[in-house]
Amino acid sequence: MAIFSDNMGKQEIRKKNPIIKPETIEYDTTFENSIRPKDFNNYIGQSALKETLKIILEAAKLRDKPLDHMLFYGPPGLGKTTIAGVIAAQMGVDIKITSAPALERPRDIIGILMSLKGGEILFIDEIHRLNKIAEEILYPAMEDFTLDMTTGKSQTAKTLRVQIPKFTLIGATTKVGELSSPLRDRFGMIHRLEFYTIEELSKVVERTAKILDIKITADGAKAIAVRSRGTPRIANRLVKRVADFAIVKYEGIIDNKVANESLDVLKIDEFGLDNTDRALLNLIIEKYDGGPVGIETIAAALSEDVRTIEDVCEPYLLQAGLLQRTPRGRKVSPEGFRHLGFKAPSEQTKLF
Ligand SMILES: Nc1ncnc2c1ncn2[C@@H]1O[C@H](COP(=O)(O)OP(=O)(O)OP(=O)(O)O)[C@@H](O)[C@H]1O
Numbered sequence: 001m002a003i004f005s006d007n008m009g010k011q012e013i014r015k016k017n018p019i020i021k022p023e024t025i026e027y028d029t030t031f032e033n034s035i036r037p038k039d040f041n042n043y044i045g046q047s048a049l050k051e052t053l054k055i056i057l058e059a060a061k062l063r064d065k066p067l068d069h070m071l072f073y074g075p076p077g078l079g080k081t082t083i084a085g086v087i088a089a090q091m092g093v094d095i096k097i098t099s100a101p102a103l104e105r106p107r108d109i110i111g112i113l114m115s116l117k118g119g120e121i122l123f124i125d126e127i128h129r130l131n132k133i134a135e136e137i138l139y140p141a142m143e144d145f146t147l148d149m150t151t152g153k154s155q156t157a158k159t160l161r162v163q164i165p166k167f168t169l170i171g172a173t174t175k176v177g178e179l180s181s182p183l184r185d186r187f188g189m190i191h192r193l194e195f196y197t198i199e200e201l202s203k204v205v206e207r208t209a210k211i212l213d214i215k216i217t218a219d220g221a222k223a224i225a226v227r228s229r230g231t232p233r234i235a236n237r238l239v240k241r242v243a244d245f246a247i248v249k250y251e252g253i254i255d256n257k258v259a260n261e262s263l264d265v266l267k268i269d270e271f272g273l274d275n276t277d278r279a280l281l282n283l284i285i286e287k288y289d290g291g292p293v294g295i296e297t298i299a300a301a302l303s304e305d306v307r308t309i310e311d312v313c314e315p316y317l318l319q320a321g322l323l324q325r326t327p328r329g330r331k332v333s334p335e336g337f338r339h340l341g342f343k344a345p346s347e348q349t350k351l352f
């Protein structure tokens with residue numbers, strides 16, 4: 001069971017848009033755990049990652065060695081926690097799940113390291129938030145499987161070196177840039193999770209509909225996939241919501257029409273954008289002629305914090321090609337203009 005932390009950004013998002021922000025929300029952790037894929041076959045997409053992992057896992061089994069420490073990063077809801085679970089299941093080992101904010105005091109991290117058994121996986125979510133002391137305890141643990149513990153006080157203090165069983169650390173973060181380089185360097189594998197294609201998300205949708213025991217057509221699944229911002233967590237959430245509509249207002253089957261009508265009611269447009277995303281693009285177009293404009297200015301005008309915009313709104317807007325990042329700030333792309341119902345600057349008649 002994952003422990004999800006509550007930083008300000010996440011809280012804000014929860015209040016504002018419970019459905020399509022890619023962050024976890026309190027109410028869906030149970031649902032999420034119930035549909036979390038447990039093996040490679042059900043873990044859809046991320047094929048490069050899966051191929052690499054299969055080889056690493058096989059080699060570790062053959063050599064009877066614990067896996068290298070691994071770091072997964074990328075926007076929320078793309079399957080970082082899920083892949084850690086798949087790896088543990090595949091290796092037939094236990095996984096202990098925690099997150100950096102829960103490891104505030106030295107004894108938190110020492111306690112968890114001492115409790116590990118040989119070959120076990122320790123999963124630390126939001127690992128960029130580890131404090132300096134915790135990081136320093138972690139270095140020798142990761143490198144030599146030792147813990148340096150200080151006993152006694154000041155002059156009589158002694159450092160005791162304790163051996164701990166060989167374990168594998170899996171770290172996950174949405175902000176790899178905030179990881180200190182000594183910590184980053186201690187991971188044998190660092191992998192960025194990618195947004196999912198429509199085809200992959202359609203498979204996610206179909207799989208979830210099956211688990212929820214609701215009938216869905218191929219174009220119904222695609223309609224949901226298209227509006228899921230490349231993110232399985234959002235796809236799953238939308239399936240659940242559309243399934244409710246299908247049962248209550250339609251014949252209990254999700255087809256193209258049911259999916260599109262329900263998603264329109266939920267105000268999720270054909271790019272999967274919500275009101276905050278549209279407000280962001282609108283602001284840059286209407287107030288700043290399409291940009292470039294600095295992120296701080298955008299955040300202030302939208303009364304959002306910079307981190308929420310950077311971590312949650314932007315990655316997908318950039319990926320979808322609606323927004324561009326330039327050295328002088330953010331710019332709306334011609335596609336972004338058109339999506340919001342404006343003419344792109346190059347298409348506007350120049351008066352002078
Ligand atoms: N490859 C996948 N195939 C099928 N479903 C997936 C896949 N990846 C993620 N999911 C689904 O999406 C949900 C969110 O995934 P997960 O919790 O692993 O995201 P995360 O990257 O850890 O997000 P966060 O950064 O918020 O912790 C899970 O419930 C899982 O069912």
Ligand SMILES: [Mg+2]
Nearest residue numbers: 080081125172
């Ligand atoms: Mg996670």
